[in-house]
Amino acid sequence: MSRVILVFYGSYRQDRQGIKLARWIVEALAARGDRAELVDAKAVDLPMLDRRHSDYREGEAPAAMAALADRIAAADGFVFVAGEYNGGLQPGLKNLVDHYLPQFAWRPAAVASYSAGPFAGIRAATAWRTTLGAMGMVVTSTPLSLARIGGAFDTAGLPAGEDGGRLIKAFPRFADDLCWWIDAAKAQRAAERPPF
Structure with missing residues (x-):
């Protein structure tokens, strides 16, 4: 069963290293048979949050914002x-992500963290778990953490x-955990059984 999985990445830095991890995750998910797509915040280039997508009337949101809302809502x-x-x-x-809220509801999310040093972004992963849960997503329990990202990929x-x-x-356990929750959530949405 093919799943649609969006992989979000958010660095705007000139020499960003995490894009290597994001691209590799997209390829690794695709190799498992899923449709994985990169959502690069720098490429989407939304302004600093003033109005969320839901604050606009139908058809009035900026085109890039509306297009991403549709992609998020269609993702598993x-x-x-x-x-x-x-x-x-x-x-x-x-x-x-703060530009959106209802599009994320009742879908699972996984966090892949990284850092330049030895701690692999664990503090960021912990903060994201709280944030994503507050946005209505089920956050999987299997971490994917990469230390010393500058040397973790070849040319x-x-x-x-x-x-x-x-x-x-x-990676396999990380992806298996996410895909199990995706399948469970898809079944519940197909049966039109919202959690409340």
């Missing part, structure tokens, strides 16, 4: 590739070295 699940910025959330990714974008090896080893 999400992966948030979360870099750790000063021990917290990546501002570009947070700004992107072809494939995982390399010890940290890349850990990523390859951890």
